[in-house]
Amino acid sequence: MTSPVPSPHRIRVGSAPDSWGVWFPDDPLQVPWRRFLDEVAEAGYEWIELGPHGYLPGDPAVLARETARRGLKVSAGTVFTSLHHGPAVWEKTWAHVADIAALTRAMGAEHLVVIPSFWRDDKTGRVLEPRTLTPAQWRDLTVQTERLGREVRERYGLRIVVHPHADTHIDSEENVARFLDATDPGLVSLCLDTGHYAYCGGDSVKLIETYGERIGYLHLKQVDPAVLARVVADELPFGPAVGRGVMCEPPAGVPDLEPVLKAAAALNVDLFAIVEQDMYPCPPEKPFPIAERTRRFLRSCGV
Structure with a gap:
């Protein structure tokens, strides 16, 4: 008797403001939020993330009306944290998290994407702190992340998914495994960003197969290996690397998303797979055709 083939339809595909070159709440180089909503819907996506807090309307009634009339639903909000600095930053962290968590929950989403702080400035490359955490900082990172997971769940009914990211302390295979091994699976899951993980030398399929029960969310993107090699050689920070086109339109890069x-489908769990092609800054007419082509490509992969 053969085993049933996992259904790909438990994977829900969406996109995010990031794929429209949006990194900041307000920036003249970014497309207006109404244009983003219009185009993401027209490109064939049903789910979106909130993006940087303040870019989309913060009034849940307004945002619910604007998304509903375009047939869109919200999958997650995003927060930025520096939890390796320990209890001293908790109050500041929670002040940042609370408003975003409240809006996320009001929009019917169940996930909060948690991005660690950068160890170097993502524009200038200025080193802000050591690239490697001390054992004490690792303990603070894991303990405070568990605290965040508990508080967010109890107060807002959300599940945190921590996003390994280039130029942060949760980046490589070694550091991601260390983080997962030291945190409670009941409180902390992972947002696997295929592009960032490849950027930092990781193998997404291997990670899913090894830590499948910890994968709570996906970001889909690809890296141009030729550009990445130059980025590494030149020791570029992430922002200028994006400016060089290190994140590319699928299926031109790595990893192979199929x-x-x-x-991910073999895990047989419900997962969001949100397309994020970092493109800040970009011409306003560039994102939409890429978004349409990417949606067609993902359909060819069965999702």
Whole structure:
């Protein structure tokens, strides 16, 4: 008797302001939020993330009306944290998290994407703190992240998914495994960003197969390996690397997304797979055609 093939339809595909070159709440180089909503819907996506807090309307009634009339739903909000600095930053962290968590919950979403702070400035490359955490900082990072997961769940009914990210302390295979091994699976899940993980040398399929129960969310993107090699050689920070086009339109880069999606489907759990092609800054007419092509490509992968 053969085993049933996992259904890919438990993977819900969406996109995010990031794929429209949006990194900040307000920036003249970014498309207006109404244009983003219009185009993401027209490109064939049903789910979106909130993006940087303040970009989309912060009034839940307004945002619910604007998304509903375009047939869109919200999958997650995003917060930035520096939890390796320990209890001293908790109050500041919670002040940042609370408003975003409240809006996320009001929009019917269940996930909060948590991005660690950068160890170097993502524009200038100025080193802000050591690249490697001390053992004490690792303990603070894991303990405070568990605290965040508990508080967010109890107060807002949300599940945190921590996003390994270039130029942060949760980046490589070694550091991601260390983080997962030291945190409670009941409180902390992972947002696997295929592009960032490849950028930092990781294998997304291997991670899914090894830590499948910890994968709570996906960001889909690819890296141009030729550009990445130059970025590494030149020791570029992430912002200028994006400016060089290190994150590219699928299926031109790595990792191959079809095996990633197949491995994710084999988990047989409900997962969001949100397209994020970092493109800040970009011409306003550039994102939409890419978004349409990417949605067609993902359909060819079965999602």
